[in-house]
Amino acid sequence: MTWLLVLLGGAVGAVCRFGVNWLVELRSRPSPWATFTVNLVGSFLLGLLAGLGASLPGWVGVLLGTGFCGALTTWSTFAHETVRLxxxxxxxxxxxxxxxxxxxxxxxxxxxxxxxAGHQL
Structure with a gap:
């Protein structure tokens, strides 16, 4: 069951990342802004999940944390873009x-x- 949750979350996260890249590149030439955006959103979401902690069922962390955020964020692209710059x-x-x-x-x-935010909820 765990692999299915990671797969589902990852599929949605990858599509979201593609969409952010597409939207940013419509407005400007290729730049690190799309990567910056998805990494910030993913960092916030992972922080929120950590703050909510034990109040969430374990499958939510697998689906959103590992699956969605794992596919949405991209530290390797961040490193590549920084070196290219x-x-x-x-x-x-x-x-x-x-x-x-x-x-x-x-x-x-x-x-x-x-x-x-998660700790306050």
Missing amino acids: AGSGPAGRGWALLNLTLTLTCGLGAATLGWL
Whole structure:
């Protein structure tokens, strides 16, 4: 049963990630903003699930945490985009540093806010 929950959550998460990429790239040239967005949303949701903790049935964590958030978020693409930015010249190195700083800081902040929200519910 666990694998089916991961599969279902992952399928929905992957489609959502594709949709966010498509929407962001409609408005701008390829950039790390889509990856930034999905990683923040996933960090918040995982924080929320952690904050809710034992009040949730275990299958919810498997479906949403492992399945949905696992497919939605993409730290490997974040790393690839950051390295690509850094290799694109002096201005790119600045953008890479900004991407790194914002993603890590905002991701931890989003997870913390999610945990606090879940803990209050």
